[in-house]
Amino acid sequence: MQHRQLEAFAAVMTSGSASRAAELLGVTQPAISRCIAELERELGFSLFDRIRSRMVPTFEGRMFFREVDSHFLAMAKLEAAAARIREFGAGELKVASLHSLGGRLVPKALASFQKAFPRINVTLQVQSSSQVRDLVASGQFDIGLCSEEVDLNGVEHQHFADYRMVAVIPRDHPLAVRVVIRPEDLHDQPFLQLDFDERLSRGLQDAFATAQAKPRVVVDVEYSATACALAAEGAGIGLINPAAIIGLDRSGVRVLRFEPALHFRKHLVFPPGRPRPQLVRDFLGVLAEVRNRFALQLDNA
Known part of the structure; x- marks a missing residue:
């Protein structure tokens, strides 16, 4: 027949x-x-x-x-x-992101993507970097954004962006008039201790040791946005990822360059051994455009 x-x-x-x-x-x-x-x-x-x-x-x-x-x-x-x-591609896109990019950058990219592809079902989960890695490694999610400290074995990965560490300081603090903040400026200052990855933590400790400076930790925080909010309330000074606070109310803080230069390094991760469908490639293009626009905002901040 x-x-x-x-x-x-x-x-x-x-x-x-x-x-x-x-x-x-x-x-x-x-x-x-x-x-x-x-x-x-x-x-x-x-x-x-x-x-x-x-x-x-x-x-x-x-x-x-x-x-x-x-x-x-x-x-x-x-x-x-x-x-x-x-x-x-599959008609569905599932993205997982760590918190520092999942608050502003990734949602902005997904909103732009949805305007171009309104019939695509999109899922976004904001998790810790290790959870993002596991969701992608298991094949449950198509794309993940995570910090460099996670184990990248078992996933395909590529560099996404580096964000230079900045200081957030209460607007009425004496240091707020500075152009640059250095380790010695933070000696005995109330400090909002971010949960850094191993490389960043080691680099910051070395910088403080070289300057013989010891900030006074008043609050341990997990997220850069939280540190910014605490600084705005006068709780202390934080060293954070600037990408996490784009678009947030910064009227209560000054955001200043920190030297020496230390960077938050972020990666894209993908399921292993799986060709990337056109849908994923299209989203990566949008994501890159938003990342580049954010980089310009950071340079001009």
């Missing part, structure tokens, strides 16, 4: 005659008749009664047409699904 035979049969059933079926399919009438005859031989029953040059469907022919019609409907669904996959 060949597709062209089923196509000829369906065309006769819907058009009412072999001649009109031939016109619909762009073939000759003898070709239609030949296809119908071949199909009848294979099926073992007649599909039409030939009555005065007319083709009248038999009972068996009408029963068989129901099945053929279902077949063509299923084929149409498959073709539509294939078109969606060609254009959008």
Whole structure:
């Protein structure tokens, strides 16, 4: 049983005659008749009664047409699904991000992406870097953004961005008039201790040791945005990732350069051994554009 035979049969059933079926399919009438005859031989029953040059469907022919019609409907669904996959990938995008990028940068990128692809279902989860890595490694999520300290074995990965550490200082603090903050400036100052990764923590400790400076830790915090909020309330001084506070109210703080230069390094992670569909590649393009716009804002801040 060949597709062209089923196509000829369906065309006769819907058009009412072999001649009109031939016109619909762009073939000759003898070709239609030949296809119908071949199909009848294979099926073992007649599909039409030939009555005065007319083709009248038999009972068996009408029963068989129901099945053929279902077949063509299923084929149409498959073709539509294939078109969606060609254009959008799976039709669903699942993104996981660490908190410092999941508060502003990633949501802004997803909003832009949704405007371009409004029919795509998008999921965003904001988790710790280790949880982001696990969600992607297991194949549950398509893309992850995490810090460099996580174990990158078992995932494909690439560098995403580096963000230079900045100081957030209460606006009425004496140090707020400075242009640059150095380790020695923070000696015995109330300090909002961020949960740094190992590399950053070691670099900061070395900087303080070289300057013989020891800040007075008053609050341990997990997120840069929290440190910024605490600084705005006068609780202390924080050293944070500037990308985490873009768009936040900073009227209560000054954001100042910190020297020596220390950077928060972020990575993109992907499920292992899986080709990246067009949908993921499209989102990565949008994400890169937003990252670059954020970088300009940080440079001009």
